[in-house]
Amino acid sequence: MRNTLTFLILCFLISCVAKQQSPIDSITPQSIHAEVEWLASDNMKGRYYRSKEGRLAAKYIAHKWISAGLSPLPNKTSMYLPTDDMRDSPNVAGMLQGTGDEYVLITAHYDHLAPKRNGKDTIYNGADDNASGTAALIEIAKVLGNQQQRYRASIVLVAFTGEEAGLVGSEHFVKSAPIPIHKIKALINLDMISRGDPNTIFLEGAPDAPRIALALSNANKQIGLNIIRDKHPDWLYRSDQLPFLEQEVPAVFLSVEDHEDYHRVTDHTDKIIPELAAKTTKLTLLAALELAHPVP
Numbered sequence: 605m606r607n608t609l610t611f612l613i614l615c616f617l618i619s620c621v622a623k624q625q626s627p628i629d630s631i632t633p634q635s636i637h638a639e640v641e642w643l644a645s646d647n648m649k650g651r652y653y654r655s656k657e658g659r660l661a662a663k664y665i666a667h668k669w670i671s672a673g674l675s676p677l678p679n680k681t682s683m684y685l686p687t688d689d690m691r692d693s694p695n696v697a698g699m700l701q702g703t704g705d706e707y708v709l710i711t712a713h714y715d716h717l718a719p720k721r722n723g724k725d726t727i728y729n730g731a732d733d734n735a736s737g738t739a740a741l742i743e744i745a746k747v748l749g750n751q752q753q754r755y756r757a758s759i760v761l762v763a764f765t766g767e768e769a770g771l772v773g774s775e776h777f778v779k780s781a782p783i784p785i786h787k788i789k790a791l792i793n794l795d796m797i798s799r800g801d802p803n804t805i806f807l808e809g810a811p812d813a814p815r816i817a818l819a820l821s822n823a824n825k826q827i828g829l830n831i832i833r834d835k836h837p838d839w840l841y842r843s844d845q846l847p848f849l850e851q852e853v854p855a856v857f858l859s860v861e862d863h864e865d866y867h868r869v870t871d872h873t874d875k876i877i878p879e880l881a882a883k884t885t886k887l888t889l890l891a892a893l894e895l896a897h898p899v900p
């Protein structure tokens with residue numbers, strides 16, 4: 605009896621230690637679902653980039669990142685990076701400072717489409733597109749904020765505005781260069797990560813970014829996703845990685861295939877697969893940590 609008890613206590617202690625050692629455990633389907641539900645609620649009206657709800661989404665993201673312990677970019681006092689047009693909601697950027705002068709970026713757009721004028725359902729909730737990627741950034745921030753380990757590269761999260769209006773936020777980021785663009789050693793962009801097959805994600809851009817592809821494949825040993833590579837190279841032209849690729853920043857894109865609710869008012873939270881989004885979030889974070897290079 606005493607032996608059994610000792611054994612059980614030991615098992616419990618081992619499981620506690622094992623839990624503490626994994627930095628990604630706080631990212632769960634439930635935590636992702638909760639963020640998507642808030643961002644894609646009817647109250648948020650699609651987070652359109654020139655709406656007060658778009659600005660509210662930016663404020664929400666910045667608040668989450670500050671609470672997590674991230675900092676603004678170097679020489680900035682705020683996480684808001686306004687575009688040139690005051691009507692636009694801002695880009696939001698938060699950072700875990702590294703010891704060196706390079707950057708690893710994880711990005712996702714938070715805006716979706718403006719409401720329709722008529723119809724029964726007028727709101728483009730954009731749960732998959734791209735509350736899912738935005739939720740990933742919020743969950744990643746929580747893990748980054750708890751890191752005891754130091755990294756050589758700074759890890760920067762950017763939530764872009766105005767992607768749906770023509771890459772407004774990402775183009776402004778590259779043009780205004782709040783950090784030196786040539787110091788970005790890797791960028792992983794997430795846009796739609798929660799639909800389709802529950803264990804499949806598509807990766808574009810790997811051939812020109814072999815180090816990122818390797819980091820993702822190393823990370824996937826822990827995650828076990830079915831990663832389909834290079835099936836849709838044209839996707840590189842349709843989301844926020846494009847302005848960075850044009851400046852020869854190594855960048856990849858993770859996404860699911862188009863589905864029946866893509867750019868429809870029916871892109872609702874109850875249709876997302878939070879397990880897929882959580883796995884893709886963990887995959888992205890683990891790869892980014894490897895790319896940022898832990899300091900011994």
Ligand SMILES: [Zn+2]
Pocket residue numbers: 713733734767795796843
């Ligand atoms: Zn999108």
